[in-house]
Amino acid sequence: xxxxxxxxxxxxxxxxxxxxxxxxxxxxxxxxxxxxxxxxxxxxxxxxxxxxxxxxxxxxxxxxxxxxxxxxxxxxxxxxxxxxxxxxxxxxxxxxxxxxxxxxxxxxxxxxxxxxxxxxxxxxxxxxxxxxxxxxxxxxxxxxxxxxxxxxx
Amino acid sequence: xxxxxxxxxxxxxxxxxxxxxxxxxxxxxxxxxxxxxxxxxxxxxxxxxxxxxxxxxxxxxxxxxxxxxxxxxxxxxxxxxxxxxxxxxxxxxxxxxxxxxxxxxxxxxxxxxxxxxxxxxxxxxxxxxxxxxxxxxxxxxxxxxxxxxxxxx
DNA sequence: CAGAATCCGCATGGATACTG
DNA sequence: CAGTATCCATGCGGATTCTG
Numbered sequence: 001x002x003x004x005x006x007x008x009x010x011x012x013x014x015x016x017x018x019x020x021x022x023x024x025x026x027x028x029x030x031x032x033x034x035x036x037x038x039x040x041x042x043x044x045x046x047x048x049x050x051x052x053x054x055x056x057x058x059x060x061x062x063x064x065x066x067x068x069x070x071x072x073x074x075x076x077x078x079x080x081x082x083x084x085x086x087x088x089x090x091x092x093x094x095x096x097x098x099x100x101x102x103x104x105x106x107x108x109x110x111x112x113x114x115x116x117x118x119x120x121x122x123x124x125x126x127x128x129x130x131x132x133x134x135x136x137x138x139x140x141x142x143x144x145x146x147x148x149x150x151x152x153x
Numbered sequence: 154x155x156x157x158x159x160x161x162x163x164x165x166x167x168x169x170x171x172x173x174x175x176x177x178x179x180x181x182x183x184x185x186x187x188x189x190x191x192x193x194x195x196x197x198x199x200x201x202x203x204x205x206x207x208x209x210x211x212x213x214x215x216x217x218x219x220x221x222x223x224x225x226x227x228x229x230x231x232x233x234x235x236x237x238x239x240x241x242x243x244x245x246x247x248x249x250x251x252x253x254x255x256x257x258x259x260x261x262x263x264x265x266x267x268x269x270x271x272x273x274x275x276x277x278x279x280x281x282x283x284x285x286x287x288x289x290x291x292x293x294x295x296x297x298x299x300x301x302x303x304x305x306x
Numbered sequence: 307c308a309g310a311a312t313c314c315g316c317a318t319g320g321a322t323a324c325t326g
Numbered sequence: 327c328a329g330t331a332t333c334c335a336t337g338c339g340g341a342t343t344c345t346g
Contacts (some may be wrong), residue, residue, distance in 0.1 A: 048201035142245075
């Protein structure tokens with residue numbers, strides 16, 4: 001296996017065990033990296049991952065077969081789809097159902113946990129979509145300034 | 154430079170130019186990868202990036218100097234901090250101010266655009282924090298099932 | 307202090323071939 | 327169809343060294 005995810009069950013001392021909503025307005029951000037060996041950063045990486053994001057977004061709408069996902073995501077290699085789905089399954093975000101029929105049929109669907117990611121992911125994507133022009137402009141401005149400074153040297 | 158970001162100003166035909174909130178409940182997700190050459194996926198990757206997320210989260214609270222950020226994020230190398238900040242600056246999310254004093258002083262702060270990411274990022278982190286136990290459990294369950302099936306073979 | 311530049315290991319991820 | 331297994335390119339990102 002290629003993933004270096006240590007199987008150590010260390011779920012480390014959690015600061016905030018409850019529903020998570022109780023954290024004050026200025027919970028310690030440095031926790032992220034302090035806890036680095038811990039789950040948080042790692043989970044964040046998985047969830048914010050390129051393919052995971054896309055897979056979840058698609059599964060958000062309905063149950064899908066392997067090949068359907070493959071076609072929908074399109075840019076993805078079959079290898080990465082497999083890996084991504086396995087990770088999501090392991091994290092309890094996606095449920096994998098195998099139908100023991102002759103042409104194998106495997107279906108994927110979001111679990112309840114996975115479904116709770118809905119609003120968050122949606123929010124992230126919405127932000128990106130609605131600000132892409134601003135970002136594009138910022139970039140060309142930046143690039144323009146750069147090449148100008150270069151020629152001024 | 155190592156980044157392969159083509160400077161092509163192609164901001165591609167945007168489906169939804171407006172505020173972005175107008176998209177229906179089932180806007181086309183496949184847009185993400187169809188537009189792959191376009192900004193969306195790319196921006197998403199940047200914003201959802203490990204270090205970007207941390208840097209933004211810290212800058213969310215107050216203006217910081219380079220070395221302060223370096224210490225706060227801690228896991229980060231000086232190289233990656235530089236690269237990350239440059240990208241964020243280019244994208245118009247972070248403003249960089251250089252004070253031409255003898256020991257150089259450079260300060261970073263979120264722009265208005267960067268500040269709008271606040272709720273979104275917060276939401277993502279909150280989700281991760283509040284569900285880490287569930288995920289940890291799902292993982293150990295999964296791993297347990299795995300090693301069992303292996304021994305059953 | 308705040309970076310730029312260089313070198314380089316190693317994990318990410320694509321392409322391909324094989325299986326149940 | 328739904329994978330697994332292998333090989334391999336590239337690029338991410340750490341460590342180090344050198345400037346203004």
